[in-house]
Amino acid sequence: MAGRRVVVFPSSAELGPVLAQLVTSRAEKAIASHGRFTLGLSGGSLVSMLGKELPALPDLDCSKWVVGFCDERLVPFDDPESTYGLYKGQLFSKVNIPDSGILTIDSSLPVNECAEDYTRKLKEAFPDDKFPVFDLLLLGMGPDGHTCSLFPDHPLLEETKKIVASISDSPKPPPQRVTMTFPVVNSARCVAFVSTGGSKAPVLKEVLEGREGPAYPAARVVPTNGELFWLVDDPAASSLTIQVERLGSGAKL
Numbered sequence: 023m024a025g026r027r028v029v030v031f032p033s034s035a036e037l038g039p040v041l042a043q044l045v046t047s048r049a050e051k052a053i054a055s056h057g058r059f060t061l062g063l064s065g066g067s068l069v070s071m072l073g074k075e076l077p078a079l080p081d082l083d084c085s086k087w088v089v090g091f092c093d094e095r096l097v098p099f100d101d102p103e104s105t106y107g108l109y110k111g112q113l114f115s116k117v118n119i120p121d122s123g124i125l126t127i128d129s130s131l132p133v134n135e136c137a138e139d140y141t142r143k144l145k146e147a148f149p150d151d152k153f154p155v156f157d158l159l160l161l162g163m164g165p166d167g168h169t170c171s172l173f174p175d176h177p178l179l180e181e182t183k184k185i186v187a188s189i190s191d192s193p194k195p196p197p198q199r200v201t202m203t204f205p206v207v208n209s210a211r212c213v214a215f216v217s218t219g220g221s222k223a224p225v226l227k228e229v230l231e232g233r234e235g236p237a238y239p240a241a242r243v244v245p246t247n248g249e250l251f252w253l254v255d256d257p258a259a260s261s262l263t264i265q266v267e268r269l270g271s272g273a274k275l
């Protein structure tokens with residue numbers, strides 16, 4: 023790992039612009055080095071944050087972006103629970119990512135076939151990689167320490183071969199989902215968690231500072247050769263005792 027950076031902002035108002043800067047700087051670097059920018063998105067509060075910050079950037083050009091989903095809920099795209107549906111309304115409709123560059127699940131399939139179909143789409147998009155190497159993955163963390171749809175104590179945490187797995191017993195509804203596996207997450211060139219709000223404080227402390235008992239899924243995100251950022255706000259960071267960086271909205275990562 024290139025080193026973990028824990029960066030604390032007064033609130034999500036200051037965090038948002040820095041997240042957008044991280045996205046565009048890694049996009050620029052990726053396009054200069056290999057002609058495209060591969061980005062993995064997660065749901066939760068990231069949707070509205072990215073939907074607010076990215077379209078507001080002057081001269082944002084997403085024509086060379088390829089976007090996938092770190093996890094997705096198996097519901098139709100017009101269901102309010104669909105992560106793709108939320109991004110379509112709040113981000114994809116406002117920026118110029120080509121439709122062919124948005125890798126979605128086929129929500130009409132049964133969950134196992136849906137995972138196989140999404141695996142095939144990722145393999146096609148990353149033909150040279152054993153596990154797809156995304157330029158940037160944006161992750162959230164639930165108050166139970168889950169990330170993607172990798173939940174505490176679930177057998178999927180031990181998956182070592184599959185790129186994408188199905189889950190039909192998600193403790194957080196909806197129960198049927200597909201998720202990238204740890205081998206994919208930890209192959210990324212850069213991973214950034216965004217975690218805000220006081221409800222995250224106890225779990226964030228255990229994820230970043232260690233705990234007795236099995237590590238939370240979010241703590242198992244340790245990119246083998248990539249960067250790892252934890253972008254958090256003051257309420258989420260309120261229980262931390264480790265050293266952190268404190269930045270404001272103009273910072274560059």
Ligand SMILES: O=C(O)[C@H](O)[C@@H](O)[C@H](O)[C@H](O)COP(=O)(O)O
Pocket residue numbers: 064065066067068093095161162163164165169170194195216217218
């Ligand atoms: O699929 C889901 O049920 C959500 O997307 C979930 O995994 C979310 O990403 C985390 O709970 C973090 O949520 P916040 O970003 O709102 O903190």
